[in-house]
Amino acid sequence: MSTLRLNPMYVAVTMVNLGWALAFGAWGLLAYAGVVALGFHLRVVLNEEPFLARTHGAAWRDYAPRVRRWI
Numbered sequence: 001m002s003t004l005r006l007n008p009m010y011v012a013v014t015m016v017n018l019g020w021a022l023a024f025g026a027w028g029l030l031a032y033a034g035v036v037a038l039g040f041h042l043r044v045v046l047n048e049e050p051f052l053a054r055t056h057g058a059a060w061r062d063y064a065p066r067v068r069r070w071i
Contacts, residue, residue, distance in 0.1 A: 010040040011070060041069075 017033035020026070052060050 007044075010044070014040065044069075 014033060014037045017029065017036055021029035021033055049064075053064075056063075
């Protein structure tokens, strides 16, 4: 099971970008949505999760395996 606790705002922005890409039939917007999603993912994995692990210790280690990354 995936263990990223992604901010709902990251998910919403990604979904809006995907919606625009589908609504306008624009491949460029679809690529942009992918780049944005990848950027959010990397930010969380490389920055936010290590910070939460350092800050919250055992509470984070208990929480992390129970919560999925994107949905």
